[in-house]
Amino acid sequence: MSGLLASIVDGILVGSVYGMAAMGLTLIWGVMDVINLSHGALIVGGMFALYLIAAALGLSAYAILPSAVVIGFGAGVVLYWLAVHRMIGRAPLMSLLSTFAANLVLIGIGTALWGTVLFNVPVSLPGLRLGGYTFPGTHLMAAALTGFVAVVLYLFMQHTRPGKAIRAVAGNRVAAELVGIPTRRVLASAFGLGAALACVSGALIATMFPFTVLSGDAYQLKSFVVTVLGGLGNPAGALLGGVALGLLEGLVTPFMPVSWTSVIEFVLFIIVLVAFPRGLFNFVFRRS
Amino acid sequence: MAALDILRRPFFWVIVTATAAFAIVPVTTGDVELREGLVLAAIYIVLASNLNLMIGYAGYVNFGSIVFFGLGGYIGVYLISSLHWHPLAASVAAGVVVSALAMLLGLGILRLRGPYFALATIGVNEAVQAFVSNFTPWGGASGIYISIDSFRSLGGPGPALWVIYFILVAIMGVSLLLAYGIKISKFGLGLLAIGQNEDAAAVLGVPTPLYKAAIYGISAFLPAMAGCFYFFKSAFIQPVDAFDLGLSVEAIVMIMLGGQGTVSGVALGAFFYEELRGWLLTSESFAHFQLVVSGALLLLIVTFAPSGLMGWIHRRWPATRRLLE
Numbered sequence: 001m002s003g004l005l006a007s008i009v010d011g012i013l014v015g016s017v018y019g020m021a022a023m024g025l026t027l028i029w030g031v032m033d034v035i036n037l038s039h040g041a042l043i044v045g046g047m048f049a050l051y052l053i054a055a056a057l058g059l060s061a062y063a064i065l066p067s068a069v070v071i072g073f074g075a076g077v078v079l080y081w082l083a084v085h086r087m088i089g090r091a092p093l094m095s096l097l098s099t100f101a102a103n104l105v106l107i108g109i110g111t112a113l114w115g116t117v118l119f120n121v122p123v124s125l126p127g128l129r130l131g132g133y134t135f136p137g138t139h140l141m142a143a144a145l146t147g148f149v150a151v152v153l154y155l156f157m158q159h160t161r162p163g164k165a166i167r168a169v170a171g172n173r174v175a176a177e178l179v180g181i182p183t184r185r186v187l188a189s190a191f192g193l194g195a196a197l198a199c200v201s202g203a204l205i206a207t208m209f210p211f212t213v214l215s216g217d218a219y220q221l222k223s224f225v226v227t228v229l230g231g232l233g234n235p236a237g238a239l240l241g242g243v244a245l246g247l248l249e250g251l252v253t254p255f256m257p258v259s260w261t262s263v264i265e266f267v268l269f270i271i272v273l274v275a276f277p278r279g280l281f282n283f284v285f286r287r288s
Numbered sequence: 289m290a291a292l293d294i295l296r297r298p299f300f301w302v303i304v305t306a307t308a309a310f311a312i313v314p315v316t317t318g319d320v321e322l323r324e325g326l327v328l329a330a331i332y333i334v335l336a337s338n339l340n341l342m343i344g345y346a347g348y349v350n351f352g353s354i355v356f357f358g359l360g361g362y363i364g365v366y367l368i369s370s371l372h373w374h375p376l377a378a379s380v381a382a383g384v385v386v387s388a389l390a391m392l393l394g395l396g397i398l399r400l401r402g403p404y405f406a407l408a409t410i411g412v413n414e415a416v417q418a419f420v421s422n423f424t425p426w427g428g429a430s431g432i433y434i435s436i437d438s439f440r441s442l443g444g445p446g447p448a449l450w451v452i453y454f455i456l457v458a459i460m461g462v463s464l465l466l467a468y469g470i471k472i473s474k475f476g477l478g479l480l481a482i483g484q485n486e487d488a489a490a491v492l493g494v495p496t497p498l499y500k501a502a503i504y505g506i507s508a509f510l511p512a513m514a515g516c517f518y519f520f521k522s523a524f525i526q527p528v529d530a531f532d533l534g535l536s537v538e539a540i541v542m543i544m545l546g547g548q549g550t551v552s553g554v555a556l557g558a559f560f561y562e563e564l565r566g567w568l569l570t571s572e573s574f575a576h577f578q579l580v581v582s583g584a585l586l587l588l589i590v591t592f593a594p595s596g597l598m599g600w601i602h603r604r605w606p607a608t609r610r611l612l613e
Binding site for chain 1: 414
């Protein structure tokens, strides 16, 4: 029983990082109605940024995280102008395809540069021993940092001008333009913010697990599941959804082979999409 | 008789001629390499053409259409290798089962609009792939190998490849004719109406849930049959190849390249894309860049030429509109 509990707690810790990845996806989706299919590439970007900078400068992984934020933001803005800007307001298929095209290009360059080899960022952090089980220090740190980032994001969105501008554009783009908000710049920075969240979550995942250039796909799919659970455009829901997904994984892995967890995740994904289109948490908490 | 009106349309004969050319040219030249190249082109045309029924006609973007191909492949290969069915019977059975499953699934997910539907189809493909990877009667993650004996029903391994080639070309021809036939029928008119504005179509009396489920099921049938023959021909099937989401998206690129909603455009798009892909994979400098080139191409098409090759041809030479629909 206590083994199950330990698994669940660990699942919640890791799940919070999935939640942060999904926060980036859901932010972009909520603000400009674009599903970013290059999300996975951005996560991998964060992983490799951490790896390369750690190797080059020899700094501790956690000290490099702020640079992942900056790199992610820059990449997001560039991606916005190249692939997304002209697709705003057009049929949804167009932005799906353009972001997917960007994903193909990025992953293609990635595999050309680094192949499909496994990479690992060695991080040594003492774990926490509780009742015979050790919770990895990296997992605890990742969850703590995710909480920190979530709080910072909340404060940013609620109490700063740029944050309020993003919320205004998300609410009603035309009205925002009429009151003088430079919507294109705001959209670009919102995309950058979403990309930064993806990059940082990738960097955190890199501290916990080994990765390849192709790992982004799996985490992108998890992000979709989490976003759908939490309701699109709802960053708090995304965090909760991530924790819920982590909890589910923790619950399931002691009982069946690891490969079955993906089946359960995807079936859950489809069921939630069809039965709760506004997200499971919107349904449960009855928000409008 | 109204059904035979199609014989009077010039495009019908264009399709028949093209299919005949596919069948005859490799035979007369005896060129096996050409046959292998054309068989891949034929399969791509089948995939793209049937996907176009969903994307170009009904306006529902199926991102995971490869699941029909893969599942049809698995059912067909299993029937042939374990239960010793004849390949033709196996492929028809695969087509029927996958179509029926698609219609059933469609009842659930076709309620979703736009990007939600696209995501759901990705979810379906991943769920089926994850399931098959764990399903031991179908070989799990290692897949199923087909023994040489299974080819005896078609005359042995050598002749079997030719027979399979002709069958796949026939499936390609049927796909194109099906797409054209639907386009000029009342059913097709209803689908196009759904694609333009689903709610208005429903208000005007188009039975939208029925039509959507029907076209989703129809779009699964021929790819499932093609999948059965493709994997039978390869004598090996495994989940990673059968449910390759990348191939699904390449089918979408082919459709966009050629011009969504048109029959000839999609076929041409599939053909050119297959040639491009083959050239990229074998050229020295571009081998690793195949995905990059595909991605860049897709981005350019979506940004600057969303109506594709046929869109441009139809605008430039309006006379082709009747000839190459």
